[in-house]
Amino acid sequence: MKRIPRETMVFLLCSTFYRLASGALLVSLTWNILNQESISYFPLALAILCSFIPAFVTPTLIRRLTRKFNGRQMSARFLLGLAILTLVAGACRYDTSALLVTNLFVWLLFLLLEASLDMWFTQVQRGLAPAQVQRLSGATTASSQAALMIGPLLAAGLTPLLGNLGFSMMLTAIFLVVAAICHSAGQPPITSNDTGSDTKAQELPLALFIPMLLVWPTLGAFNFMLPVNVMVQGWSLLELGILDASFGLGMALIGVLVIAGVSGSRLLAFLSGLLTLSAAAASAWLLLPQDLLFRCACLGLLGMAFGGARIQIRAAIAQRLDEAAVGRSVSRANALGTPVLLVVLLIQLGAIATAWALPFLMVMLSIALLMRLALQRSQPHSAAPDATPYS
Template sequence: MNKNPAVTHSAAKELAMFLFCSTVYRLFSGALLVSLTWTILNQNEGGYWPLALAIFCSFIPAFITPAIIKRLAIRMNGRQMSSWFVFGLTALALVSGVSRDFTVGLLITNLFVWLMIMSLEASLDMWFTQLQRGMDETKVRRISGATTATSQAALMIGPLLAAGLMPILPGMGFSLVLSGGFFMVAAICFTRASLPTVVTETDQVVAPAKLPLTLFIPMVLIWPILGAFNFMLPVYVSNHGWALFELGVLDAVFGMGMALIGVLVIIANTGRNLMAYLSGLIALAVISTSMWLLMPDTLLLKALSLLILGMAFGGARVHIRVAIACRYSEAAVGLYVSRANALATPVLLLILSLQLAMIENAWLLPFLLVTLSVGLLLQTSATRFAQGHSRGEVVSV
């Protein structure tokens, strides 16, 4: 491990830049996604089909994301890719304002927004992998907890930002605010010099057979869980006669739960007892499901249930991120994440179909999927994989 003070200082600055850019990007993307979801839901007087179509089409870009990441990785590192993808969101935020009164326009805009977001998630994981190179796994887990806490806090505030600003910034006003925020992040990423890249790692990809299914399946389920949650929440809010404020609060507390688990990971040093950590996540998922099913339909109790669910889901994402970042190269991480996103699309289609068929109980699926994901991560192969000390086997691409 390089102990050169200049290199260490550079790495610290790069980490700070990563935290800032990923946090602010998620703040504005959370606001943009909630505004799109709510606007689409209200285009057809509360009909659910446009919303279901929007959520499903959101994941169609996942099929081409692996090819995009693989091609761009030849010429760019994760930070450089992230800057271009955020530039794309800058333009799309403006388009969302222009098309706010047209359902088809909103659906197309939503499709391209998700193309940028899915590509960004892969490129940010690549950037994170580059940052953690040479660190021990416990430190990586704490850094991952910090990024999860800050990012989810931003996602928590994003829906509230939309709920607060949309009524007072009619027309293009809200879209201009979002576009300005995205442009700032993109410009900072674009002008910031990155850490040197190790050529031998960017030219290699981990052999696919070496990634355990008990880890890969939860990776595949990440986006379907979010899609199922994004469908069930507006439906639940609309059915109960609530408004955008309640939607923003419930969406925000789910993100708050993910932020809270990130803070707990930093404090508790969970890398030393993964079995206890993952068992605790399952307990949280079961408690959250029981609360939603058995407690009265009040905003406070539903918010508490989603807070706990967010902790379980966020904890699983922290575990997955550290497991792959500590084992594979930057290019391999980007490829695995994009492949998981591609496979997530047919899974999401099945889940949305089930939710439409059982619309009154559409809430149940995201809760069960979180429990399933953590259960798979608890399996011996996934836990042993995450605790390993050697990097994954690689093959040339």
């Protein structure tokens, strides 16, 4: 196996520690907001919906910023902003309105970082073979989700010891260190494609764009149903952290399997397996007893299915688009996903007892669409020019 380039290692390091701190911050914010209003789930639903309102402005911001900065440079600046907001979140932990406003700006930076990190990934994978791109995407998912798995456990374990403010200061330090590494890492100058001369050639097929659009609504639905389920069961922040970590563990595991070459040329079989996993997870959630161990197993399977879908999405767009176009496409998908999230949250609020089902259904839909795209690989004569195979 070839030696991993320095730029790739820096990218993996920064994305991993960013996920570690952001996972802990998100769980801490969610739990504090939920506990401000014990008689209603409305503040949590409002926080999740407002979290995606910034998605409407991210396409414009990304389009402007790509004229001056590449993905790495933008990531450094966004991480600095997260460091500041983390301190604010710790200071205003007892004020519901302040927490909701802070949560809004935190998610603005989260959404901007999703675009900038995907841009950086596109730069890093340039020149690699499709199989190598897929393995790099798997490595990114494995390391990031391992970090996201540990993050909630850090929040559950260290918040009682350090207090909310002390824990916020620790997360601030992590964001600052990662921002410094991003800022100091060397990278070739940006090669933005702002002329628009190749716009049509870089359009994404719907079978790829829709799963990309559903990523954040799926996570939003999951972030609503999980703490609600924990509260209904009478569990605590510890159980919430364990369940959230189980989902992350599933995503990390599927990333490791992709690194080992489980997908490769057998893409359709791989996606079929993911669809089976998500269906099995939904069935088990519905039929098995409401026990923590069973719930962890269900979320682990769901995490594997969702993580596998994200790996395929990231590899596909990185091979189809240049760095600047990736940022624009990701931010546009996030913006269009906000109305979808609104509908999903309204459905969940109207049927709390079945709120758990929507994340499972959206994962299955995304995988089914990716399978359709994979089928076009075996029927190239029927595929449109903008629907070429991506692995």
